[in-house]
Amino acid sequence: MRFLHNGCGPDREGEDAMTHQYKSARFDIDGDGIARFTMCKPEILNPLTDDLRDDFEAMVNTVEGNPDVKVLILAGEGRAFSAGGNVKGMAERKDAQAAQARTRLYDAHNWLQRLYNIDCPVIAAVDGLAYGGGFAFALVADFIFASEKARFCSVxxxxxxxxxxxxxxxxxxxVGMAAAKDLMFTCRSIDVEEAKALGIVHQIxxxxxxxxxxxxxxxxxxxSxxxxxxxxxxxxxxxxESTYGDVVDAEANGQAVMFTTPFHKEAVRRFMAKEPSLYDWDRMTK
Known part of the structure; x- marks a missing residue:
């Protein structure tokens, strides 16, 4: 394990120190390049408190552009992945002005949009409620794995x-426009089977x-x-949001770079030498 900083218990020492003091999450990167961000306030259903916002932002700052991170896993302890917005905090801000609410959302999107496009695969492990903001966190992942306990709600x-x-x-x-409006307008919760049928959940x-x-x-x-x-x-x-031409440009420019990477060159060398492939999903056990 490269390092672990625990916001929900004593820290464990590792090779690297982290400057951010995690308060509502645990974050670690193991020796295989798997990063894990676990929301760990199960007694209050892992809501989006100011502390958790700060933890998310610090995690994104660490993972983004980090060559040591190959994959990121998001998870939540207890019976909720995350129950979303901190309603208690909303009550305490009952006199807040519209400008303040707008600023809070823009501040959140400073790290959330980066998380959506972060330069590694992201897997959300949902073993309970993913409501409101918790649903949002799951949806920025590339893949959602869920258990029979999972429920999703645009609450x-x-x-x-x-x-x-x-x-x-x-x-x-x-899910498409009509199904999205259904979930947004009705605010109904859905179980894991319906979420799988809608394309929200990748595996159960x-x-x-x-x-x-x-x-x-x-x-x-x-x-990979x-x-x-x-x-x-x-x-x-x-x-x-792209035209066909936009995608062609992205493809041509991106592929030109990919041809120069060490991974591609080694993969070609192995192919020519009839050696085992660097990356062959069908032949891997894990």
Whole structure:
């Protein structure tokens, strides 16, 4: 393990020190390049407090552009991945002005948009409630793995709010316009089977095997070319706003760079020498 900073218990020493003091999450990067960010305030359902906002931003600052990180896993302890917005905090800000609310959202998107496009695969492991902002956190992941305990809800309208934290952007792209409006207008919760049918959930596993399945998937992805994943991810994430010509330009420019990478050159060498491939999903056990 490279380092671990624990916001929900005593720190463990590692090779690197972290300047940010995590308060509502644990964050570690292991020796295989798997980073794990675990929200760990289960007694209050891992809400988006100011401390958790700071933890997310610090994690993004560490992971983004970090060659030691191959895959990022997001998780939550207890019966909630995250229950979303801190309603208690909203009550305490009952006299807040519109400008303050606007600033808070812009500040959140400074790190959330970076997390959406971060240069490695992101897997959300949902083993409970993913409501409101928690649903938003799951949707910025590239893959959602969920257990039978998972429930998803665009809950905002129940307290007279519109969806935020990117749900207006991410959800229609995953489920389509009509289904997104259904979930946003009704604010109904959906179980894991419906979430899978809608395309929100990538894989379903039993609660007791969920993290093992996530770890195995992450371990396989860690063998891939990070450069190729990063540029593919950014291009696909922007594809719905792009013309055919835009994608052609991204493809041509990106592929020109990929041909120069050490990963590609070693993969070609191995192919010519009839040696085992660097990255062959079908042949990997993990």
């Amino acid at each position: 905002f309208g129940r307290i007279g709010l519109m969806p935020d934290l990117g749900v207006l952007y991410t959800l229609p792209r995953v 596993h039993r609660s007791e095997t969920l993290m093992g399945a996530v770890d195995d998937f992450a371990a396989r992805l860690a063998h 070319s990070k450069d190729a994943i990063a540029i593919t991810k950014r291009t696909v994430n922007g594809a719905f």
